[in-house]
Amino acid sequence: MVMLDVLIIGGGVVGCTTARMLAGYQLKTALLEKASDICEGQSKANTAIVHGGYDAKPGTMKAKYNVMGNGMFQKMCSELDVPLKWNxxxxxxxxxxxxxxxxxxxxxxxxxxxxxxxxxxxxxxxxxxxxxxxxxxxxxxxxxGGIVCPYELTVANAENAAENGVRFYRNAPVTGIQKGEDCWIVQSGAGTFSAKAVVNCAGLYSDEINNMVSEDKIRIxxxxxxxxxxxxxxxxxxxxxxxxxxxxxxxxxxxxxxxxxxxxxxxxxxxxxxxxxxxxxxxxxxxxxxxxxxxxxxxxxxxxxxxxxxxxxxxDRDDFVLGEAPDAPMFFNAAGVESPGLTSSPAIGRYLAELIAEKLHAKGNPNYNPIRKGIPKFREMTNEERARAIASNPDYAKVVCRCETVTEAEIREAIRRPVGARTVDGIKRRTRAGMGRCQAGFCTPRTVEILSEELHISPLEVTKFGGNSKLLSGNLFEKGDGAE
Ligand SMILES: Cc1cc2nc3c(=O)[nH]c(=O)nc-3n(C[C@H](O)[C@H](O)[C@H](O)COP(=O)(O)OP(=O)(O)OC[C@H]3O[C@@H](n4cnc5c(N)ncnc54)[C@H](O)[C@@H]3O)c2cc1C
CATH class of the missing domain: 3.30.9.10 (D-Amino Acid Oxidase, subunit A, domain 2)
Structure with a gap:
């Protein structure tokens, strides 16, 4: 059994910002994500607006965290090297x-x-x-009002959290939670964990996670x-x-x-x-x-x-459900986080991290480094920068995605980073390879090859988004059939 201080359930933008905020404390923290990658839920498919906060009803959690989160975006995106435009x-x-x-x-x-x-x-x-x-x-x-890239933001928060010591487990669906002695016992696809505090950031399934431990039922x-x-x-x-x-x-x-x-x-x-x-x-x-x-x-x-x-x-409460469940001490919700949840995420993460740190009497982490550098983007470089990039890494000279001008160097780095890409969609969200005009028609075969080389798996095992989403069904030229 893995023993933790804090266990976060769900690797969307709320789970990953919470993980990054918790990394600022001396706490042993891990995040469990049921999908093959982080950012597979609401956080990957939304309108990507950093809302001002005019729309939420005054007095609600949505209104409060929207306005607070909006105010945190500039600093967060600068620290994490994530593009943000106040348009x-x-x-x-x-x-x-x-x-x-x-x-x-x-x-x-x-x-x-x-x-x-x-x-x-x-x-x-x-x-x-x-x-x-x-x-x-x-x-x-x-x-x-602003705009941001929601997947780059989620990935950047996760990378920075991981660099500061948070462990990420993917393909790790939480299937049960029980009260232990002074801790929660959590069963998952990645094994059993014990944690002094559990944070529910399970998005569309946050009701199921809450309802496993609390009589204060909610419904998504x-x-x-x-x-x-x-x-x-x-x-x-x-x-x-x-x-x-x-x-x-x-x-x-x-x-x-x-x-x-x-x-x-x-x-x-x-x-x-x-x-x-x-x-x-x-x-x-x-x-x-x-x-x-x-x-x-x-x-x-x-x-x-x-x-x-x-x-x-x-x-069903028409608002975010945030904070400690009334009848389940040390179980914290960030449930029902719909729009403006992307905007609110840094404020929700900070609120939960401060609350948990206080309850666990955790000290600040003196080694915490809030800075993360994004993958250098060939398409945004000047010609001089491109020449320098190619001189230091020849893979920058190999354009894999023509529509978005994504190079092999960027794809390999996306795989090698902390919480790196393991699927074709994971590459897409970290580099934009496959997001352009041809929608991955051209670059998919090479992306599959690179994933297979980097992960030391057969191309037949490479998936689009985990599970059974394999892209190749068999080899036409098995040895002995004329293959070299
Ligand atoms: C159509 C649409 C438009 C939106 N537009 C905006 C916008 O413009 N601006 C804005 O601020 N907000 C917007 N939002 C809201 C925003 O996208 C969400 O509030 C935010 O992404 C929620 O993040 P999350 O981490 O709570 O949830 P998710 O991103 O859904 O993450 C939850 C994660 O939990 C995982 N999970 C679920 N069950 C389990 C389990 N049992 N074990 C382990 N892991 C589990 C899931 O796989 C998922 O990865 C929009 C949302 C939608 C859908």
Whole structure:
């Protein structure tokens, strides 16, 4: 049995930011993730907005942690070398009757503590966003709105936590939790652990984990959102993240640039009975376009490069469930963390780490280093930098993903890093190989080969995302069949 001070369940952005914050204390901490990689849940498929915090109801956990988290993003992303852009958000009204609603949102944001909110008229709106539909007549301008890469952020937090001593176990689903003497006993796919404190960051399954130990039951109601991604040639069409007035199902369908230069249109909001149905549907996508066209009149459909969906962990309490469970001492929840959970994640992580450290009388970790350097990106280098990179590592001269200009050196480094990539999707999220126009049509075979070389496994064993998602089904040229 592995003996720990703290055990985190779930390797999404909340689990990984919590792990990094806990690494700042002298605590033996580990994280268990049921999937083959971290960032396989909500944190990999969302809108990637660093929300200002105008949308959440005042007094809720969502409002509090959204505004606090937003304020922590600049420092966190600088320390972790993660791209972040303060591109502002706009909430647009398409008719004069929407203007009082914008004023209400502004007032709500101010109550939540969001700075620099203003309602702007048609002329100012058009000056900022010349490509917005002519029907747009006013908008709430949120100066503190931003965009970030959610998977790079999650991976960066995990890498930094691991560099500071947190152990990560993947393919490690938690299947049972019992109260031991002064500790929790946790059964998982990676064996049995004992921990003085357990932190539930299990996203869509955070109700199941909470309900294993607490009579204060919660229920997650999965809610799917579908999206389109458009080619990078539209990178400059919109500058801000452009929302429409929110509804009771969420923040509505938006058109937003991403930090990587593509454009995102979505998400829809559809309640589901199951938690893992990440298919896209013709109805959902049609709806995304119908509403998206209110903002961007003539969406160039021929330049859609892919579609995807993400599932929100909407909680029946309609708020985040954070902190120690009332009837289970030293069991802590970060449950039901739906939007604005990405924005809130550093504040949730800090809150939980401080709370746990205090209860365990843990001292600060004098060796904690908050700095992590990202994988140097060939596509962002000047020619001189490229020449230097190739001189020091010839693998920088081998471009594997042509669409995103990702080199073999970057892919190998993504595998070799702490909590490194083990699957094709893991490579994709750490380097962008396969995320471009051809959607991995060209680079997959070489990526499989590199994974096989680095992990010393047969290419037949390489998977897209673990489990049975193998990419190759057999070898046509077995020895003796003419193979060299
Ligand atoms: C469509 C959509 C749009 C969104 N847009 C935004 C946005 O623009 N801005 C924003 O701030 N937020 C947004 N969010 C919310 C944000 O993505 C989430 O709040 C955040 O990613 C939650 O992170 P998490 O770590 O709690 O959950 P997840 O990322 O879901 O991670 C939970 C992890 O727990 C693991 N797990 C589950 N059960 C077990 C088990 N038994 N044992 C071990 N591991 C387990 C899962 O495999 C998963 O990796 C959006 C969400 C969605 C779905």
């Amino acid at each position: 502002t958000s706009l909430v647009v009204a398409f008719s004069e009757d929407g203007i009082p609603k914008l004023e209400e949102l502004k007032h709500q944001g101010e109550r939540n503590g969001v700075p620099n909110l203003s309602v702007i008229g048609r002329e100012e709106l058009r000056k900022r966003e010349p490509n917005i539909s002519p029907a747009a007549c006013a908008a709430l301008l949120v100066e503190t 109601l999965p809610r799917r959102g579908e999206y389109y991604i458009l080619d990078k040639k539209y990178a400059d069409v919109f500058h801000a993240s452009v929302f429409q007035l929110p509804t009771k199902m969420g923040k509505g369908i938006l058109v937003t640039p991403t930090v990587d230069g593509t454009i995102l249109i979505g998400p829809t909001a559809e309640d589901l009975d199951v938690r893992d149905d990440t298919r896209t549907t013709s109805e959902g996508l049609a709806k995304a376009i119908r509403f998206g066209s209110l903002t961007w009149e003539h969406i160039p459909m021929r330049d859609v490069i892919t579609t995807f969906s993400g599932i929100r962990a909407h909680c």
